[in-house]
Amino acid sequence: xxxxxTILVVDDEPGILSSCEVALTRSGHKVDTASSAEExxxxxxxxxxxxxxxxxxxxxxSGMDLLRIVKEEKPETDVIMITGYGTIQTAVExxxxxxxxxxxxxxxxxxxxSVVTRAIERRRLTRExxxxxxxxxVAFEYVMPDDLYYLPEHSWARMITEDVAEAGIDDxxxxxxxxxxxxELPSIGAEVEQxxxxxxxxxxxxxxxxxxxxxxGRVVEVNNLLTxxxxxxxxxxxxxxxxxxxxxxxxxxxxxxxxxxxxxIHWWVKREIVERKTSKYVKVNVLDPEFKHDxxxxxGGENIKVCFACGICxxxxxxxxxxxxxxxxxxxxxxxxxxxxRVIGSDFIWLxxxxxxxxxxxxxxxKFTEVINAIKNIAVKEGHVHPSFVAQMDILAxxxxxxxxxxxxxxxxxxxxxxxxxxGEGSAGEICRASGLLDIVKRKN
Amino acid sequence: MRYALFLGCTAPTKSRNYELATREVARVxxxxxxxxxxxxxxxxxxxxxxxxxxxxxxxxxLMVAEREELDVCVLCSACTGTLTEVNxxxxxxxxxxxxxxxxxxxxxxxxxxxxxxxxxxxxxxLYENVGLDTLRSKIQKPASAITVAAHxxxxxxxxxxxxxxxxxxxxxHSLDELIEVTGAxxxxxxxRERCCGAGVLAIDEEIALxxxxxxxxxxxxxxxxxxxxxxxxxxxxxxxxxxxxxxxxDATYNLxxxxxxxxxxxxxxxxxxxxxxxxxxxxxDKFLERVI
Numbered sequence: 153x154x155x156x157x158t159i160l161v162v163d164d165e166p167g168i169l170s171s172c173e174v175a176l177t178r179s180g181h182k183v184d185t186a187s188s189a190e191e192x193x194x195x196x197x198x199x200x201x202x203x204x205x206x207x208x209x210x211x212x213x214s215g216m217d218l219l220r221i222v223k224e225e226k227p228e229t230d231v232i233m234i235t236g237y238g239t240i241q242t243a244v245e246x247x248x249x250x251x252x253x254x255x256x257x258x259x260x261x262x263x264x265x266s267v268v269t270r271a272i273e274r275r276r277l278t279r280e281x282x283x284x285x286x287x288x289x290v291a292f293e294y295v296m297p298d299d300l301y302y303l304p305e306h307s308w309a310r311m312i313t314e315d316v317a318e319a320g321i322d323d324x325x326x327x328x329x330x331x332x333x334x335x336e337l338p339s340i341g342a343e344v345e346q347x348x349x350x351x352x353x354x355x356x357x358x359x360x361x362x363x364x365x366x367x368x369g370r371v372v373e374v375n376n377l378l379t380x381x382x383x384x385x386x387x388x389x390x391x392x393x394x395x396x397x398x399x400x401x402x403x404x405x406x407x408x409x410x411x412x413x414x415x416x417i418h419w420w421v422k423r424e425i426v427e428r429k430t431s432k433y434v435k436v437n438v439l440d441p442e443f444k445h446d447x448x449x450x451x452g453g454e455n456i457k458v459c460f461a462c463g464i465c466x467x468x469x470x471x472x473x474x475x476x477x478x479x480x481x482x483x484x485x486x487x488x489x490x491x492x493x494r495v496i497g498s499d500f501i502w503l504x505x506x507x508x509x510x511x512x513x514x515x516x517x518x519k520f521t522e523v524i525n526a527i528k529n530i531a532v533k534e535g536h537v538h539p540s541f542v543a544q545m546d547i548l549a550x551x552x553x554x555x556x557x558x559x560x561x562x563x564x565x566x567x568x569x570x571x572x573x574x575x576g577e578g579s580a581g582e583i584c585r586a587s588g589l590l591d592i593v594k595r596k597n
Numbered sequence: 598m599r600y601a602l603f604l605g606c607t608a609p610t611k612s613r614n615y616e617l618a619t620r621e622v623a624r625v626x627x628x629x630x631x632x633x634x635x636x637x638x639x640x641x642x643x644x645x646x647x648x649x650x651x652x653x654x655x656x657x658x659l660m661v662a663e664r665e666e667l668d669v670c671v672l673c674s675a676c677t678g679t680l681t682e683v684n685x686x687x688x689x690x691x692x693x694x695x696x697x698x699x700x701x702x703x704x705x706x707x708x709x710x711x712x713x714x715x716x717x718x719x720x721x722x723l724y725e726n727v728g729l730d731t732l733r734s735k736i737q738k739p740a741s742a743i744t745v746a747a748h749x750x751x752x753x754x755x756x757x758x759x760x761x762x763x764x765x766x767x768x769x770h771s772l773d774e775l776i777e778v779t780g781a782x783x784x785x786x787x788x789r790e791r792c793c794g795a796g797v798l799a800i801d802e803e804i805a806l807x808x809x810x811x812x813x814x815x816x817x818x819x820x821x822x823x824x825x826x827x828x829x830x831x832x833x834x835x836x837x838x839x840x841x842x843x844x845x846x847d848a849t850y851n852l853x854x855x856x857x858x859x860x861x862x863x864x865x866x867x868x869x870x871x872x873x874x875x876x877x878x879x880x881x882d883k884f885l886e887r888v889i
Binding site for chain 1: 604606607609610611613616617620632634635637638642643644645646647648649650653654657675700701751752755756757766767790791792794795796797799800801804805807808811873
């Protein structure tokens with residue numbers, strides 16, 4: 153898919169079918185139409201489409217049925233749902249099944265073109281990122297903090313009090329719309345429904361993108377910072393880039409319709425596998441969501457959860473220049489995803505040289521050198537110790553020095569006019585015994 | 598000026614030239630360095646595998662210095678970082694301090710840490726406590742015929758927060774200024790902040806030597822007559838391992854690697870024999886001929 157795509161439009165209403173065809177053809181896309189899901193299934197088995205725009209409600213096979221078939225047979229094809237209901241339950245279900253986005257009837261040609269453009273843009277980004285990953289060996293991911301509730305690839309909600317939630321756009325959405333030139337915020341006091349438009353943003357070329365509200369209720373606060381500087385949506389979509397605060401009559405019910413952070417990780421992993429991108433993740437069933445919390449409890453690991461995966465750590469790492477096994481961003485993402493066994497049982501965690509360049513350069517203040525130390529401390533507690541460290545700990549405990557001093561060394565020192573140094577165990581052995589470190593060494597030996 | 602001399606593990610066995618030169622320079626500058634036999638490993642090697650043991654070992658050394666009421670002069674940058682960091686942590690965290698002191702057999706409120714003792718790298722002492730003007734006034738033999746490349750290493754500067762951001766960790770200047778005080782020219786070269794690789798030497802020798810070689814290449818390209826550094830572990834990588842790096846790649850560097858006190862010592866007029874030059878693995882004879 154380049155800037156122009158091959159698109160199949162599916163709707164049982166001839167008027168909508170025709171208007172979609174005209175709108176998309178005028179944008180330069182090649183458009184086929186189908187007046188039923190059955191006809192669409194026949195077409196997708198004969199032709200390769202970049203995207204399918206389908207009505208949700210059709211007789212016999214529905215849009216949801218078509219979505220399931222497309223995701224089964226052509227998982228790389230983006231599906232955009234047209235819904236006359238605009239209910240979040242239907243939309244979230246479609247998105248859980250892999251729909252790219254949805255548009256609510258009635259919609260303008262521009263709205264249709266914007267959502268198709270976003271699908272094209274996401275494909276372009278994915279393609280570019282893959283090429284970059286091959287070139288630089290830096291894996292890419294979208295960032296999804298785990299303390300939020302998501303309408304996947306679109307918006308998020310954060311519970312502030314029992315009845316007030318904050319809402320914004322997620323990382324996938326912000327990356328696919330590109331630079332935000334302007335945002336139109338709702339008025340304070342405005343009522344929004346879950347799944348309806350709560351704001352709209354203007355991107356390059358005057359493209360308009362509607363934002364679906366992740367929760368319903370009354371708007372009690374808007375983020376005026378965004379009208380002054382809309383680029384915050386691109387640079388910090390989860391914190392400074394919050395858009396509205398909404399008071400909901402039944403917030404917990406609304407949040408239950410969304411996907412929470414930990415579940416989203418599983419959703420993403422599953423989708424990666426569905427879309428045959430298995431190189432990124434492997435064992436879905438061994439994710440440990442507590443791993444990042446365990447790291448955060450260790451000294452120096454506290455900031456791990458604010459990582460935005462910008463990759464500066466990886467780009468700055470001198471070890472990674474030489475050996476791609478050591479990739480700070482990848483390690484931190486694996487840790488956040490909960491891939492505990494993969495991380496602590498790996499060889500690569502031992503490759504940090506403790507140069508602290510990553511720590512100095514991280515814009516989020518993540519002290520990666522300390523994070524990797526925290527990970528290694530956890531690994532050691534669970535019995536994973538690099539053999540060289542076992543040897544070092546053994547020497548230290550017996551000599552209180554990494555390089556033991558013996559009589560020969562002291563004679564040599566004396567011959568140079570240097571003072572003799574103490575030999576033997578000293579205090580280190582006792583410290584290592586009392587802290588339990590020697591037990592670990594013994595077990596490994 | 599009076600300091601407890603903290604040698605660490607590497608300097609007294611692998612970099613005795615560094616120790617010799619430091620003691621000689623200190624003597625000439627009137628700095629008294631006191632040897633405390635109770636000093637042991639700073640705890641740095643354990644930080645990444647067992648935080649508590651590392652903390653206790655560092656704290657124990659700090660308590661030794663505090664008992665003697667002596668600030669600490671450190672030769673190794675990793676030891677400097679470890680002792681500085683733990684000194685700060687224990688000074689600012691009352692609960693942790695009491696736990697640690699208790700485990701090490703101390704009484705409640707017996708040790709203060711932090712302001713009670715300063716932990717400083719010997720090069721930082723020369724720069725901040727002795728000062729450039731004093732050094733300049735004592736130069737006997739300016740090393741004006743030579744150009745050297747300063748290698749700051751990692752832990753002398755980073756993490757910068759434990760050193761109160763005393764200089765830009767990406768663009769430091771203290772060692773360059775100290776070099777220029779001797780009359781030598783400090784040349785700029787690319788990737789000055791690059792790590793020597795010692796931290797992974799025991800884990801993956803190939804990576805460590807490759808990393809060290811990158812800097813040797815950069816320094817050679819700069820036209821420097823020698824490299825000047827301040828950490829015994831960096832010395833192991835560039836001096837002790839230089840021949841191995843050459844052998845594995847058919848490259849020839851023959852680049853003398855000096856500890857800063859060796860360079861300063863020459864400029865102060867100290868006999869090179871007293872500065873441990875014969876212990877340098879890459880012989881510095883031609884370099885010395887240029888200077889003396």
